[in-house]
Amino acid sequence: MSKPVNVYSIGEVAQRLDDEVPIVFHRLGYKQSFKLIDTKLIIGYSIAVVAGISFVLDKKLGHNNVIQYQRLLVAAYFILSGVFWYFKKFIEKSILYTGTNKENNQTINFKRDIKDGKPIYQTSFIIKSKDGEVKSSEVNLEINKVFNENGYLQTDLFFQWVKKQIENIESKKD
Missing domain, CATH: 3.30.160 (Double Stranded RNA Binding Domain)
Structure with a gap:
């Protein structure tokens, strides 16, 4: 208990x-499906990877040498963050469980x-x-x-x- x-x-x-x-x-x-959770994790990890790449480039090569790359990485970060927000707000929509019954x-x-x-x-x-x-x-x-x-x-x-x-x-x- x-x-x-x-x-x-x-x-x-x-x-x-x-x-x-x-x-x-x-x-x-019912067998639980983890598609929504997996998608959310992929988007979240992608955001973290972009932020990590940005940090490593800035640390290793210096800020002035990677400004063009940083602009692309910041744009990618904001796009992925927007996709994550859209996914949570409109696709996942407080779904707690998804499953199939064969x-x-x-x-x-x-x-x-x-x-x-x-x-x-x-x-x-x-x-x-x-x-x-x-x-x-x-x-x-x-x-x-x-x-x-x-x-x-x-x-x-x-x-x-x-x-x-x-x-x-x-x-x-x-």
Whole structure:
């Protein structure tokens, strides 16, 4: 059993639920995809490499000898930083989990958000089927439904809640 969290701290509760999400989807037959994380890492490391090259050139060859290269490196740094910002803001968009289920050829994206001061875990489920049909649902989870009074996450209740939400989405007719 994991250690208890302060159920009055929305951040702690959200972190504990976030840690449980991959486990729940694994139990439901989904295999996690790390494409978004890998892309974010590649962009981030590219920014670091550009900054490192800039530092090494300046240190080894002297500032006056590498001004033209520094201009290119600074431009590349700003472009990569802009790409990183765009990726985080518009592509990743608070997606916490992406996975695929081979049995029913589905891809699922799970997003979450929390509002300060409210004990609600706001979730979005987006399911894309093999034929391209997209179904989604936004559901709020009241924290006291899955945490007991001592601050322990009741993992089976959380699992059942997620399973029920997915079943509701799959049974929805668009």
